[in-house]
Amino acid sequence: MNKLTEIKAVTKAATPGPWISTDDAVRIPKGEWICQLYEETESEGEIEFTNQANNAEFIANAPEYISYLISLLEEKDKALAFYAKEQNYMIDKGEFGEYYPQQVLIDKGERARKALNTSSNNEGDL
Template identity: 45%
Template structure:
């Protein structure tokens, strides 16, 4: 898992514990906005990869080529998913 997401998770858990214990917690706007923006970026990256695999057009076989697959999913071999899971944009 992405190290930045791990850090966000730990901070979130620590904050929940502090609130449950009744402690006052103060955050700057930047401390709240930056992790949210990062997580939204990661969601967009993963959504793009999922949309590629969910698109039925990427699974159609070429009937004229003896039913051999000639579509992007077969050529991709999971590369987009692996890149997205690392948190990197596929730029496609």
């Protein structure tokens, strides 16, 4: 199993969301806990972890963020597969000897631009 397949499987197997951050824990709306970011001891009571609110927010959004990043990778893989396909660079010869342009020339980089524009780092920057 490649790493991306593994990430997809782990993401799919996690408790369905949405997950909600409560500053010191992550829960689902019906109250079930995903995780807590503090420890309770008999002698010291509740011990807060460093940066727990930001960590809870990050954990609560992780499934959505990971799913989004997977979709970006899949979109880019589709575009790369088109440009990697040798057949798309060949000139087609018609039934009567006429020539048709290469699929790559017809595309003019449209698939690449679409894939690049799906990235949050490049939205609209081409």
